[in-house]
Amino acid sequence: MKIRYGGDYNPEQWPKEVWEEDHRLFDAAHIDTLTVGVFTWALTQPGPDVYDFSTLDAIIERAAAAGRRICLATGTGAHPAWLAKAHPEVTRTDFEGRRHRYGQRHNSCPSSPVFRRMSAGIARRMAARYAGHEAIVAWHVGNEYGGACYCDLCAAAFREWLRERYSTLEALNAAWYTRFWSHTFTDWDEIEPPSALTEHWRGPDHTAFQGITLDYLRFMSDAMLTNFRDEKAAIRSADPVTPVTTNFMGLYRPIDYHRWAADLDFVSWDNYPPDDRSAARMALAHDLMRGIKDGQPFWLMEQTPSVTACRDVNPLKRPGVMRLWSWQAVAHGADAVLFFQMRAGRGASEKYHGAVIGHAGRADTRVFREVTALGSELHSLGPVTLGARTPARVALLFDWDSWWALEISDGPSRLVRYLDVVTAYHRALWQLGADVDVIPVTAALDRYDVVVAPALHMIKDGLADRLAGVARRGGTVVTTFLSGRVDEDDNAFPADVPGPLSPLLGIRVDEWDAREATYVNPVTMDGSTFESRLLFELVIAQGAEVVGTYGADFYAGTAAVTRNTFGSGHAWYVGAGLAQDGVDHVVRTVLTRHGLLGPCADL
Amino acid sequence: MKIRYGGDYNPEQWPKEVWEEDHRLFDAAHIDTLTVGVFTWALTQPGPDVYDFSTLDAIIERAAAAGRRICLATGTGAHPAWLAKAHPEVTRTDFEGRRHRYGQRHNSCPSSPVFRRMSAGIARRMAARYAGHEAIVAWHVGNEYGGACYCDLCAAAFREWLRERYSTLEALNAAWYTRFWSHTFTDWDEIEPPSALTEHWRGPDHTAFQGITLDYLRFMSDAMLTNFRDEKAAIRSADPVTPVTTNFMGLYRPIDYHRWAADLDFVSWDNYPPDDRSAARMALAHDLMRGIKDGQPFWLMEQTPSVTACRDVNPLKRPGVMRLWSWQAVAHGADAVLFFQMRAGRGASEKYHGAVIGHAGRADTRVFREVTALGSELHSLGPVTLGARTPARVALLFDWDSWWALEISDGPSRLVRYLDVVTAYHRALWQLGADVDVIPVTAALDRYDVVVAPALHMIKDGLADRLAGVARRGGTVVTTFLSGRVDEDDNAFPADVPGPLSPLLGIRVDEWDAREATYVNPVTMDGSTFESRLLFELVIAQGAEVVGTYGADFYAGTAAVTRNTFGSGHAWYVGAGLAQDGVDHVVRTVLTRHGLLGPCADL
Amino acid sequence: MKIRYGGDYNPEQWPKEVWEEDHRLFDAAHIDTLTVGVFTWALTQPGPDVYDFSTLDAIIERAAAAGRRICLATGTGAHPAWLAKAHPEVTRTDFEGRRHRYGQRHNSCPSSPVFRRMSAGIARRMAARYAGHEAIVAWHVGNEYGGACYCDLCAAAFREWLRERYSTLEALNAAWYTRFWSHTFTDWDEIEPPSALTEHWRGPDHTAFQGITLDYLRFMSDAMLTNFRDEKAAIRSADPVTPVTTNFMGLYRPIDYHRWAADLDFVSWDNYPPDDRSAARMALAHDLMRGIKDGQPFWLMEQTPSVTACRDVNPLKRPGVMRLWSWQAVAHGADAVLFFQMRAGRGASEKYHGAVIGHAGRADTRVFREVTALGSELHSLGPVTLGARTPARVALLFDWDSWWALEISDGPSRLVRYLDVVTAYHRALWQLGADVDVIPVTAALDRYDVVVAPALHMIKDGLADRLAGVARRGGTVVTTFLSGRVDEDDNAFPADVPGPLSPLLGIRVDEWDAREATYVNPVTMDGSTFESRLLFELVIAQGAEVVGTYGADFYAGTAAVTRNTFGSGHAWYVGAGLAQDGVDHVVRTVLTRHGLLGPCADL
Ligand SMILES: [Zn+2]
Ligand SMILES: [Zn+2]
Ligand SMILES: [Zn+2]
Known part of the structure; x- marks a missing residue:
């Protein structure tokens, strides 16, 4: 072998x-x-x-x-x-x-x-x-x-898939928020695959109805x-x-x-x-x-x-x-x-x-x-490495639903890409030498000291509770802008942003600003200043400690990065699109707390 | 109230x-x-x-x-x-x-x-x-x-609209200039909506037959x-x-x-x-x-x-x-x-x-x-401002037909955009504090001292006469490159450019040059020099006074901006794509003559 | 007259x-x-x-x-x-x-x-x-x-054209290499025009099957x-x-x-x-x-x-x-x-x-x-120039099949354009004052001292022998990267690159590197250094003299340009995307050997 x-x-x-x-x-x-x-x-x-x-x-x-x-x-x-x-x-x-x-x-x-x-x-x-x-x-x-099909056979199969998921048109109409734009469906056969000929404009990411498009992605x-x-x-x-x-x-x-x-x-x-x-x-x-x-x-x-x-x-x-x-x-x-x-x-x-x-x-x-x-x-x-396992104490959450929901969203910014955000946090963990598991949001979190959840747009399946559990028992949770925004149907929570994550994070967000890639707002953390770009959430601490503050615009001096003490642990919120060195700073601080910096972290 | x-x-x-x-x-x-x-x-x-x-x-x-x-x-x-x-x-x-x-x-x-x-x-x-x-x-x-439809029902309705407008196919063929490219229509049912499947290439602004496309815009x-x-x-x-x-x-x-x-x-x-x-x-x-x-x-x-x-x-x-x-x-x-x-x-x-x-x-x-x-x-x-009217003495002409005709034209430049030209002249009036009405080309011009008509591509409905009337009684008319080019059917006038406006303006234009946006030809007016871009008409004074001259290319020293005395008034022609400061200079000169500079014009 | x-x-x-x-x-x-x-x-x-x-x-x-x-x-x-x-x-x-x-x-x-x-x-x-x-x-x-049609009538005519060309489906399947991606055709009617609905992605140059697309270009x-x-x-x-x-x-x-x-x-x-x-x-x-x-x-x-x-x-x-x-x-x-x-x-x-x-x-x-x-x-x-002929001793080969094959190819680089390469060599000849005939690859080469064949991707009809004949009798052949790659069916030769040209050129190429247009690898020839871009073939001399060497990357010091003595003549291979001055240098050297520099070559 x-x-x-x-x-x-x-x-x-x-x-x-x-x-x-x-x-x-x-x-x-x-x-x-x-x-x-x-x-x-x-x-x-x-x-x-x-x-x-x-x-x-x-x-x-x-x-x-x-x-x-x-x-x-x-x-x-x-x-x-x-x-x-x-x-x-x-x-x-x-x-x-x-x-x-x-x-x-x-x-x-x-x-x-x-x-x-x-x-x-x-x-x-x-x-x-x-x-x-x-x-x-x-x-x-x-x-x-891969790829996708939008034929009539797929339309029929999609409708079957929807019946399975929603049972009733009432439930489907609620999930898709069809009171908007007069979209109420009164017969399953009225539902068409979301395409350039129906709900979309400009391409697969630009849809009038996120709910339909999201479900079609799941269905396909x-x-x-x-x-x-x-x-x-x-x-x-x-x-x-x-x-x-x-x-x-x-x-x-x-x-x-x-x-x-x-x-x-x-x-x-x-x-x-x-x-x-x-x-x-x-x-x-x-x-x-x-x-x-x-x-x-x-x-x-x-x-x-x-x-x-x-x-x-x-x-x-x-x-x-x-x-x-x-x-x-x-x-x-x-x-x-x-x-x-x-x-x-x-x-x-x-x-x-x-x-x-x-x-x-x-x-x-x-x-x-x-x-x-x-x-x-x-x-x-020879066989030395076969079947080997990595006993990681750090998890990074990866979620196709959040990926999809974030990138088919109208607003706040098409320039914010899920993989860019996830990659920045994973890169920090990787360069700092931490063993890391990249896991689904349905995974058990018990074995991890640190859970990083970048751009966790959608919260479902009791995830907020499980994340809270990580902090409660002394672990650290890190999440970012555009997290906790929508439920499983991609409907905004009728609550403060970041929705069910608010208690854990000890903050709320009323406003956010999006800017072209050339605009930089400096964020100061622990005496150092880091660039941030694309998205700037105006974070209002509701118990959390302010770790980083914006340096420019009318919200200069307000919170960009916060850390909340929750149970025996911590929950971080990074409200700004930090450049890699800022992300590194946050991740290093977290890993250091848990003694998880790798041996080559400072090379 | x-x-x-x-x-x-x-x-x-x-x-x-x-x-x-x-x-x-x-x-x-x-x-x-x-x-x-x-x-x-x-x-x-x-x-x-x-x-x-x-x-x-x-x-x-x-x-x-x-x-x-x-x-x-x-x-x-x-x-x-x-x-x-x-x-x-x-x-x-x-x-x-x-x-x-x-x-x-x-x-x-x-x-x-x-x-x-x-x-x-x-x-x-x-x-x-x-x-x-x-x-x-x-x-x-x-x-x-908004938007548009190109279905067979619209095709049929378009044909009805055309029958109403032209009565005969002979008139339609003449209006659309169908001897070109073998396009003569011999039956109303041969006419198709102008689309990517018929007259267009590259998109809605690129048509083989401007007449068809223009009429479809009007019809829609x-x-x-x-x-x-x-x-x-x-x-x-x-x-x-x-x-x-x-x-x-x-x-x-x-x-x-x-x-x-x-x-x-x-x-x-x-x-x-x-x-x-x-x-x-x-x-x-x-x-x-x-x-x-x-x-x-x-x-x-x-x-x-x-x-x-x-x-x-x-x-x-x-x-x-x-x-x-x-x-x-x-x-x-x-x-x-x-x-x-x-x-x-x-x-x-x-x-x-x-x-x-x-x-x-x-x-x-x-x-x-x-x-x-x-x-x-x-x-x-409270009710103070309700129903208020602005007694403007300056009018700016705005014309959808000219907008359409200019932007669906092949040549001289796709970079010249109607709104850019209009905005530059309106901006000058606005910054100089003049009250201004933005009005259709069919409006009565009697109440205005100054009429500004940027990129007035199409001349119809006796407009040339009405503009001449403004100058004749002592007012000032300002117009620009690409004005007076086509009649209501978008056919070029069989005459010197700028067609029916020539007598009023006292000029003619035989040639014009279009260049990429990076090219600048400086225009000197009243001792100052202003950049111009995109389009450069070679203006030949036929009675008008030369106000601005080009500084570069083989037409250096020739007229770019002219002012004609007509009746008791003036008629300006700006043949070059002046940058904002050049437009400001022209507009300021005109407003000054009429005492219409606003109180904050020099802030 | x-x-x-x-x-x-x-x-x-x-x-x-x-x-x-x-x-x-x-x-x-x-x-x-x-x-x-x-x-x-x-x-x-x-x-x-x-x-x-x-x-x-x-x-x-x-x-x-x-x-x-x-x-x-x-x-x-x-x-x-x-x-x-x-x-x-x-x-x-x-x-x-x-x-x-x-x-x-x-x-x-x-x-x-x-x-x-x-x-x-x-x-x-x-x-x-x-x-x-x-x-x-x-x-x-x-x-x-010009243009093209992809209708069912053209599909039928294409199938007739293919029957004429290949006689049997076996021959067609072999030519199109249809064992790849399960593409074997078992009935002529299974063959569709290669379009956005069949073999293509992104546009007319991006095809899954070069053979089908190439034949459709020929057919059309x-x-x-x-x-x-x-x-x-x-x-x-x-x-x-x-x-x-x-x-x-x-x-x-x-x-x-x-x-x-x-x-x-x-x-x-x-x-x-x-x-x-x-x-x-x-x-x-x-x-x-x-x-x-x-x-x-x-x-x-x-x-x-x-x-x-x-x-x-x-x-x-x-x-x-x-x-x-x-x-x-x-x-x-x-x-x-x-x-x-x-x-x-x-x-x-x-x-x-x-x-x-x-x-x-x-x-x-x-x-x-x-x-x-x-x-x-x-x-x-008057009639002085009518019917005049140019007695050129230099020929440049121009080949639509190579143009098509090169530009519909997947890999090595979409940035390499046939006309750019051909134009660079023709420009050198033109600026150096050589009379030049631009001729098809089927033309007799007997009357030429110098034959330049840029990007001669496809070798067919005994062309390799005819080129060898030019060198054998004392002439000079110049060719470049991406030459000698494919046969008439656009299938790679099962041999060293550049295929049938290898004996004439005295080289082989095992590897090639493609880079973005901003990357430059300097090539040194005869003591001077010239920029090269886009494509870098790693030329291995097999008898040829190394004329130019790369200056950067892991292949620094290896051959970029070679000259082989063949019979009484020479055969050059330019493996790098030389900038114009490098091409000029090669062409000047060749023309000088044959005394073909024009009288104004040094103006
Ligand atoms: Zn399907
Ligand atoms: Zn319609
Ligand atoms: Zn056809």
Whole structure:
């Protein structure tokens, strides 16, 4: 047992003589695991009633013969052209209301009965054929679930989902606040998916009715989860034991991965940071992925060994960077380090995507040498880190509902982005060396001394009480501007801001100011001054101690940052969009109180 | 009698126990007028043949009981979901040719017979029910008319409108200059609304045929006026006396408010300036609104007490700003100062829009205190300013046709914006303290000493003669580049530029140069030098005196600004895109001649 | 015989009394040639079975009476409104999948049988009527062919085109690399045009399948060529001798003019440079146009005498500029200098486009004086330059397939634009005074000493051998980054980069780095240092001499520019995005070797 090493392998794209060369090079590079079949639906099912597993058989047998293990995909990340031709409704209708025709990938309507039946069908046949094969160590369902569909089938499914959620139109009208703008629904069939043709203007974040849009986001995440479940159930009909996963995408907004947690046997994800200044962002993503299944190790399912292809500008990973980032993944809990892709395909949109083996098939490239060196290191490491857990005493709350609600809101500022706020607080924790779990708002908080909840816009499920509990028993809670604003239906609390968090925080907020990114209001804390930008809440202490004050505008001298003593603990409120050094200051103060500064915090 | 004070009030969104609290706070803040029912169609008519006025009755009775007056809306600013379901053609088809489904507001096709019948129907029932109620002081029809529809019903209505305007296809083909690009129409049914699917490229301002697009703008403004007339007639069937209005939007391009003037009993408008540097822009908008009905006082129907919600960044009104801007409105002719909104709604896209009373219902907020203080001031003022008129001797011409024609033109420059030019000249007049009426080009000019006509692109209805008359009797006319270019059909005059204005101005223009915004050509006038940008007409004096000359390019030393003696008066032509100080210089010179500089002109 | 002088003349737009004035002014300006009828389809065929040539007859007779010659257009650059009404399928469906309705110009589906029949029909009638008329010196088919259609008729025609090209689906699947993303086509009818509704994201350059998109570009260029052929055949049925052309647009991506070369009797093109810093760009365009028919002189079919109208900002041509650019055209091979337009139309989207005669009809304008002066010069010149050829020893390869393949590629950089690279090398040749032919990759290379092939992404048709032949016999080949990457199907060569060019160049490239435009890597050549940007290939010499090395990043000191000795000649590879001075250095070195520096190279 060791950390799995390898990646996506698509030899169905090239002749068999090349396969031999592939495996020779895999041996040289200590490759032990191959993800196979991710886009093979048209290959294994070339027509409605035709199946042909011969190529896939050969791929698997050749890999098994070399002693390699296989993560076997069901191949449903893209549907075949014949399926779209025979059943045009399997394609998606986009946000603009346009029915797509055959093309691209991730192109299936999640609500289409035909797609659901056919995708489960091919998964069932795959499982029936390969279940129990010694080489197969995991099932990989679909691929990078995401996007959205707005077709009439989805509209109907959405209405069913709403009936389930609300039972009555009265409840739905209340939740969506439809007395506003004459929106009262008197029949379920009056409800349309929120799109450019109905509630939206300018794009997916600009909606007239946040409630509808928020529920559609939840519904679409659930609809795709249903697709995953369809296939997993089909697999389980033949293979009751091999773990099943799908590849997540880290900090990906459209899918609420927390709602998927229970259905995956383990988490895996694809790491494509924008550039080589992305270490902090990757750290957050790794921690989020590890937190999905309560700290259980995950797989790094994809990363490029060198370059991406889909960006406007695709910079090259410098020497050592691939190695460094691979170890970062392991340090954050990865039990597998896999590449996309093992050999470069010759055509279409990923022909210039980096690969372990390039078009020339050489072993004497820098990239191949670095892959081989890392393979050797992982081989030497052996099983040491497998299954490891991190006993963190710090938690950072991450919440798709708050992400969505904050970013589809009209006002106070479109410039305030959920990930920016979360990343700043996580970055402070990371740079100060604290072990941190990134967890859902439904998680138990008992084990944590410090709970950081940036931009916790929505409060639901008794979260306010659980946060209060952290402070009551001596812990520290940190939250920020735009927290405690709305309930689960995205309706503002009929109370002082920050709503149910007010008692814990000992403050209230009557007013807030938003400004362009160029405007700076300095905030003074503990004798030092830090810049703040974008959003400035005018915090009124109601028992809390004022820690930071604004330096400019008519609210100069008033509170920007407060700390409330609550029970034996503390609750911080950061009302201003502090720059990173201000966030660092707050987080350092908190960690210091709990003795949680890491050993390298001052390097 | 005093200036009305209050605003939009939507208690149908919250429970009745809160209403009591609302009125308690209204009393405290000297609130005397409430706009009620703006989006109540789904409430009052929950189905095709179902009416329920109970909630509205209660709202009105509660307000009346408190002695407050009501501006009662017909509630047709958004249609109910059931209507869109039963009659999909009541929704609009957008510029991209997409039929919308139910959602948003301002969502009704103005040409839909169903919408016209139903909207008039609910207005008729409202009037029948509430006519004669002592509390009701005004009717508010629809809400912020605007946008456009491109559906087949509108296409048919457009063709009818064209038949009315042109009688024959020969006349239409001549007006639209259809010999160009093989566009001759041989049947009325060949004519399509000008959209992204027909004449346009890049957007609504980029058209192959200015004539079609210009007429569609006129038609759409008229179509919505028809909607207003439908409802007003319905109201008048039961209530022959209470004044009827709708809320305009100031400097709003899609609707030619001058064409609506005769149909409104008084003008009201919503003032949402982009930021706190908007004083000059608001001054222009107030003057324009006052000028619609020949100087008659208007209502400030909406303004936010604190923040907006719909912008990317929604800054807070600083202390004193709301008061200052309210008094500015009064000084420009407002007989009412109203807010949107009295209490903040909890959900949907305006939940973060500012309100007199916030979600927490507090009276001890800065905003509520400022609202109360202003209420007290207005109370003390009493009836002094009501019905006041401004005896201005300066007129500024404002013309939607010129606005449209200039901005849908191909060439000479998309960077020249009508409002920018008009604002610069109005700002000069405003800063120099001149009383100014902003009036339509059809207005009588007899009472004015100075008539300023910036970017008067289109000359129609004998305007050239009337302007000549101003100068002839000793007045001064000021006009600029891109004036006198086209006739009522947007066809260039087959004559020297500036067409019919040439005799008055004593110049001609053979050439013009357009440049990027970064390029500056200095213009020297009276020994001082001023920057000019964007557009540079090469003015050839034909009797006029050269007042300003260009300082750069191959036309350095030639005329940029001229003054012609005509009769006993003067006619100025400003051929260059002068910066504000240059415009100020011209305007100051003119005002000085007539002794119209205000007392604070040199502060 | 002399250089033809005149331009587009549309007197059908104004009354006949103006025609007399027109011809009086034409005489004054030495105008001898008029392009007539470009948008007259609705005039000559006002209904399906109605024809009326009376106006066109009169125009031609009046011009002939004045001794002027006529370039007679078939008038099919825009179809009539009645045609779109009767046959909605003649309009185009756009990239977004939207069927357009009547409007604009260039609005016909090239695959529509109705359009093909009707356009050929009107051309046939025109030819039958005017063939043999002494005044007619050329036929002008359609107008500025371009754009694209994505309708079902085009889809069907595309499938036919594909059957012709590939014969079998197996061959097509291989060419398009459809094993990728499960794209295998099992029926021709499964293939859809690549659009926003199928393979594309973000726009026309972002495709999931380069092969499909590339073939659609080829198909659409061919489909429009078929339209041209339809009309030319119709003309030839009545007029076997008069030369036939259409107006090209220079550096225009959508149409592969090289594929059209054989069908035109002579090339003509419209020159609308963006601004007065466009001399080098125009030089390239002229050379490209001249190269289409192997150096045969071309017509400058359109240029503005003063301003354009369609741009955001339309600057004025300064005094002398029109003359200078006209002579530039002649120097590059133009046998005609024609304007758009002779007299300004009064309405629609070109009313502000510059004209020889403005709306006022004056002869005493600067523009008219300059036109007259040039007319006089051309008259004095006489036949001297007619039919002249340039005996260039330098060739620059220009290839639409490489242009398309490079710019629809995912990775390595969207910032690398084909024209930018080509222009830099052409500019160097131009500034250094070398005569240069811009030729297709299929051209014979025997007559050239130097062949420059910037960004020669695709290698096909034995080109690698022909380039090797140039070097073998002592010539010099220069190529750059992103050359030799793909085969005719846009599939990467399964070999070292730069594929079949590797032996000639004596290098290989394993890695490349792309960076934002702000990043600079200095390249040192021959003791001087030059900036490079955007793309940095890590060149590994395999026999070539290293001429330039990178100065920064982990590959500092490695090869950026190489020169290989091959046979008696040289082959250069420029692996970095050199700034203009670096390109100049390389080109100067090469030209010097061959004694091809022009006499003004060092001015
Ligand atoms: Zn769907
Ligand atoms: Zn309509
Ligand atoms: Zn077509």
